[in-house]
Amino acid sequence: MDAFGCALLPAFCTLCGSPLPQLSSVPICDACWIEFPVLSGPSCACCGDTLAAPALSSGPPVGISSAVHCRTCRLVPPPFVRAVAFGLYQDRMKAAIHALKYDRLLPAARPLGRMLAEAIAQLAAEAPAEMLVIPVPLHRSKYAQRGFNQARSLAAHALGFLRKTHPEWRLTLAPSTLMRLRATESQAGLTFRQRRLNVRGAFTVSDPSAVVSKHILVIDDIFTTGATARAAAQALVRAGAASVWVATLARARRVSNTGGFAVAYDETEDNPGLPPHERRPVRGDPGLPGNAPGATLQGASVFSSHGQPSF
Numbered sequence: 001m002d003a004f005g006c007a008l009l010p011a012f013c014t015l016c017g018s019p020l021p022q023l024s025s026v027p028i029c030d031a032c033w034i035e036f037p038v039l040s041g042p043s044c045a046c047c048g049d050t051l052a053a054p055a056l057s058s059g060p061p062v063g064i065s066s067a068v069h070c071r072t073c074r075l076v077p078p079p080f081v082r083a084v085a086f087g088l089y090q091d092r093m094k095a096a097i098h099a100l101k102y103d104r105l106l107p108a109a110r111p112l113g114r115m116l117a118e119a120i121a122q123l124a125a126e127a128p129a130e131m132l133v134i135p136v137p138l139h140r141s142k143y144a145q146r147g148f149n150q151a152r153s154l155a156a157h158a159l160g161f162l163r164k165t166h167p168e169w170r171l172t173l174a175p176s177t178l179m180r181l182r183a184t185e186s187q188a189g190l191t192f193r194q195r196r197l198n199v200r201g202a203f204t205v206s207d208p209s210a211v212v213s214k215h216i217l218v219i220d221d222i223f224t225t226g227a228t229a230r231a232a233a234q235a236l237v238r239a240g241a242a243s244v245w246v247a248t249l250a251r252a253r254r255v256s257n258t259g260g261f262a263v264a265y266d267e268t269e270d271n272p273g274l275p276p277h278e279r280r281p282v283r284g285d286p287g288l289p290g291n292a293p294g295a296t297l298q299g300a301s302v303f304s305s306h307g308q309p310s311f
């Protein structure tokens, strides 16, 4: 951002409205940057979702073992190895992502990219030493409307930071490898099953030879239900990828309590929030194979049978 760009921006913090001590290309005050909501507490070793205490002892893992996984990952193991995020998609994080995406506050991609880099760094000990980094693509109609893909911008900045902090890690940005076949505009009002079906098959790999036997890191700004990450990872695995990992800037919070859980996903264009009438408590684990006769591992039938908001 040059001086001309700075001059156009307000001298107040975009997020809290407090006056800024100086003009900045990113009008977000220091206090706001350090108050981004972070993730804490027990989480699923695969998708990173918050685990309620009951989930820790609700039966043996299915298909995956040895680590603590959420019910969804036990029921329907994701096509990715692990998903990590920097913080929660709420409060200042939500406001900053909205400013980037909808107000086109492009300079915010750099500090947010640093946060994304911290999320990716969580994978440093276990992820392969060489990976292709693939931002979740926008459909061309959405790209034409917005003019940029925030996931790609965040990924590019994150890799810039990681080249300094983890110079031995060979991460290569491959932004054109994955394509979005369908525009999945709004899924608000759809059931979980419909949402999963809506995004299923939405992605394809432009050149499968580019991903065969490669390890892939998928990047997105928000991880809401995981449906988008699963669909993207599925396309990559089908194209021959050796493994797929996922890193996002923020993830939606799942609200847990001892009686089950409610879902408090925020609405986004890709993973809209769950309408209140669909927020049903889950009693027991009727969807777990072995607990309910006839239950299967096929996600669609599991969710259509029980309508449980699981991811």
Ligand SMILES: [Zn+2]
Residues within 6 Å of the ligand: 013, 014, 015, 016, 017, 018, 028, 029, 030, 031, 032
């Ligand atoms: Zn502020």
Ligand SMILES: [Zn+2]
Residues within 6 Å of the ligand: 044, 045, 046, 047, 048, 049, 069, 070, 071, 072, 073, 074
């Ligand atoms: Zn999980």
